[in-house]
Amino acid sequence: MRPQDNRAWFLVLPALALLGLVGALPLLAVINYGFHDIFTLQDVFWVGPQWFADILQSDRFLASLGRSLLFSTLALGIQVPLGIGVALLLLTYGKRAVWGLMLVALPLVVPWNMIPMFWLGLIQPETGLLGPSLAAIGFDWKFTGWHTWALILVVDTWHWLGLVVVLAYAGLSAIPPAYMQAAAIDGASPWATFRFIQLPRIAGALAIVFLLRFVDSFMIYTEAFAINAGGPNDATRFLTLELGEEIKGFSYGQAAARATLYFLIVLAVVWAFVATTREREG
Amino acid sequence: MRHLGIAALAVFILLPLVQAILLSFTATLPTDAVAAGSIGLMNYGNVLAEPELRAAMLNSLIYVVLNVALCISIGLPAAYALARYRFTGDRHFLLMILAFRVTPPVVLSLPIFILFSQFGLVNSPVGIALVHCLFNLPVAIWILESFIRAVPREFDETAYLDGHTGPSFFFRHLIPQIAPGIGVAAFFCFIFSWVEVVFARILTVTGGKPITMAIQAMFSFQTDIGMVMAMTCLSLVPGVAMIWFVRNHLARGFTLRA
Numbered sequence: 001m002r003p004q005d006n007r008a009w010f011l012v013l014p015a016l017a018l019l020g021l022v023g024a025l026p027l028l029a030v031i032n033y034g035f036h037d038i039f040t041l042q043d044v045f046w047v048g049p050q051w052f053a054d055i056l057q058s059d060r061f062l063a064s065l066g067r068s069l070l071f072s073t074l075a076l077g078i079q080v081p082l083g084i085g086v087a088l089l090l091l092t093y094g095k096r097a098v099w100g101l102m103l104v105a106l107p108l109v110v111p112w113n114m115i116p117m118f119w120l121g122l123i124q125p126e127t128g129l130l131g132p133s134l135a136a137i138g139f140d141w142k143f144t145g146w147h148t149w150a151l152i153l154v155v156d157t158w159h160w161l162g163l164v165v166v167l168a169y170a171g172l173s174a175i176p177p178a179y180m181q182a183a184a185i186d187g188a189s190p191w192a193t194f195r196f197i198q199l200p201r202i203a204g205a206l207a208i209v210f211l212l213r214f215v216d217s218f219m220i221y222t223e224a225f226a227i228n229a230g231g232p233n234d235a236t237r238f239l240t241l242e243l244g245e246e247i248k249g250f251s252y253g254q255a256a257a258r259a260t261l262y263f264l265i266v267l268a269v270v271w272a273f274v275a276t277t278r279e280r281e282g
Numbered sequence: 283m284r285h286l287g288i289a290a291l292a293v294f295i296l297l298p299l300v301q302a303i304l305l306s307f308t309a310t311l312p313t314d315a316v317a318a319g320s321i322g323l324m325n326y327g328n329v330l331a332e333p334e335l336r337a338a339m340l341n342s343l344i345y346v347v348l349n350v351a352l353c354i355s356i357g358l359p360a361a362y363a364l365a366r367y368r369f370t371g372d373r374h375f376l377l378m379i380l381a382f383r384v385t386p387p388v389v390l391s392l393p394i395f396i397l398f399s400q401f402g403l404v405n406s407p408v409g410i411a412l413v414h415c416l417f418n419l420p421v422a423i424w425i426l427e428s429f430i431r432a433v434p435r436e437f438d439e440t441a442y443l444d445g446h447t448g449p450s451f452f453f454r455h456l457i458p459q460i461a462p463g464i465g466v467a468a469f470f471c472f473i474f475s476w477v478e479v480v481f482a483r484i485l486t487v488t489g490g491k492p493i494t495m496a497i498q499a500m501f502s503f504q505t506d507i508g509m510v511m512a513m514t515c516l517s518l519v520p521g522v523a524m525i526w527f528v529r530n531h532l533a534r535g536f537t538l539r540a
Contacts, residue, residue, distance in 0.1 A: 022416045026393035100291075105473075115298075118302050121298075208536060270381065
C-alpha cells in the first residue's frame with residue numbers, strides 16, 4: 001500500500017501549473033465568451049444564455065448531434081473489435097509480432113491533414129490505384145450519402161486502428177503465461193479463454209482506447225471536412241463542421257457557446273464511463 | 283488462414299502509402315524541363331530547394347522536441363508522486379488530466395489564440411509545444427506512472443540509503459531504470475504532436491509554420507501534387523524512425539488511470 005504523504009503535491013505542481021495555463025484558463029475563457037456577443041475583442045456584450053438556448057433549440061444541432069453519435073458508435077463498433085482481433089492474431093506470431101505492430105503504427109505518424117489526401121488520391125477515378133475499379137462498381141462518394149460515410153469510416157479506421165491494436169496487444173501480452181496454461185489444461189474454448197481471461201485483463205487498456213476513440217471520432221473534423229465538407233446534402237455534417245463554420249464566420253460568441261456545449265457532452269460521457277469503471281472495480 | 287488476415291491488413295495499411303510514395307516520385311505538374319508522368323527525384327529536389335519548406339521541417343522538429351522534453355520533465359515527477367504516494371486529491375488529479383486529455387482541441391482553439399498572442403507565443407514553435415502539452419502531458423504521466431509502479435519500492439529505499447535523494451535519485455537511479463518507459467512516453471507524445479493540425483493552424487498565422495501547415499499551403503489553384511506527396515513522405519521519416527526505435531517497447535502501451 002502506498003503511504004499517504006501530501007508533500008507529493010510538490011511533485012505534481014509543475015504539471016498542474018502547465019495544465020492550468022493551457023487547459024483551465026482557456027476553458028474558463030471559452031465558457032465566459034459563450035455568454036457574450038463578440039464583435040471585436042473591444043466590443044463585447046453580455047447576452048446571457050441566449051446562444052445556448054438558440055443552439056439547443058435548433059433542429060440542425062440535434063441532427064448533427066445524432067450524426068456525430070452515430071459516427072462514433074460505428075467507428076468504435078468497427079475499430080475496437082477489429083483492433084482486438086488483429087492483436088489476438090499478432091499474439092500468435094510471438095516475437096515476429098513486432099513487425100505487425102510497426103505496420104499498424106505507420107498511419108499514426110501521417111500528418112492528419114494529409115490522410116484524406118492520401119485516400120482521395122487512392123480513389124481518384126482516373127489516376128488512383130483503386131479509382132478505376134471503384135468507379136466501375138459505381139462508388140460515388142461525392143453525391144451518395146452513405147458512400148461518403150463509408151469512405152470516412154474507412155479512412156478513420158485506417159488512421160486509428162494502430163492505436164487500438166498497440167494498446168490491446170500491450171494488454172494481451174502482459175497476461176502471465178500461467179493463466180493461459182491453466183485455461184488450456186481446463187480445456188477452455190478459445191472464446192471462453194478470451195471472454196473470461198483475456199478480456200478482463202485488458203479492460204484497463206480497452207477503457208482508454210474507448211475514451212480516446214470516442215472523443216476523436218465524435219469530434220472528427222479534418223478528415224470529414226477535407227473529404228466532402230459535410231455533403232452531400234449535409235449527410236456528413238458533424239458537430240465540429242458546424243463549429244468550424246461559426247469560427248470562420250467570426251461568430252465567436254456563438255462558437256464559444258457551442259464549444260462549451262461540446263465540452264460538456266464529452267465530459268458527461270467520460271464521467272459516466274469513469275464512474276461505471278470505478279464501480280465495477282469496487 | 284491467419285497469414286491471409288495479416289496479408290489483408292498489410293494491403294489495407296500500405297495501399298494509401300504506396301500511392302503517396304509513387305506520386306512523390308512522379309512529375310505531376312509539367313514544366314519546360316520535365317514532362318508530366320516522368321519518374322525521378324525532382325519532387326524531392328524541389329522540396330529541399332524551397333527555403334520555406336526547409337524552415338517548416340525545422341519548426342516541426344523544434345516544437346516536437348520541445349514538447350516531448352516538457353512532457354517528460356514535468357510528467358516524470360508527477361508520475362512518481364502518483365505511483366509512490368497517496369495524497370489528498372490524487373484521484374481528482376487523475377480525473378482532471380483525463381478530462382484535459384479528452385478536451386477537443388477545437389473547443390479551446392479560440393481562447394488559446396487570444397491568450398498566446400498576449401504572451402507573444404503566436405507564430406512560434408514554443409507556443410505549439412506548450413499547447414500540445416494539453417493532450418500529451420496526461421499520456422506521459424499515465425505511461426511513466428505504469429513504468430515506475432513496476433519498479434519495486436525497495437529500489438527507491440536502497441537508493442535513499444545510499445544517500446541519493448531528490449534530483450540525484452531521479453537522474454542517477456530512476457531514469458536509467460525506466461528508460462524504456464521514457465522512450466514509449468516520448469513515442470506517444472511524438473505521434474500525437476507531430477501530426478496535429480488544429481492548434482498548429484490557429485497558432486501559426488504568418489510564420490513559424492510546421493510541416494503540416496506548410497503542406498496545407500502548397501495546395502493552390504495549380505497544385506503540384508507530386509511535390510506535396512514528396513513533402514509528406516519526408517514528414518513521415520522522423521515518425522517511422524520513432525516507431526523503429528521503440529519497436530520492442532511499443533507493446534507496453536498505456537491504460538486508463540482514473
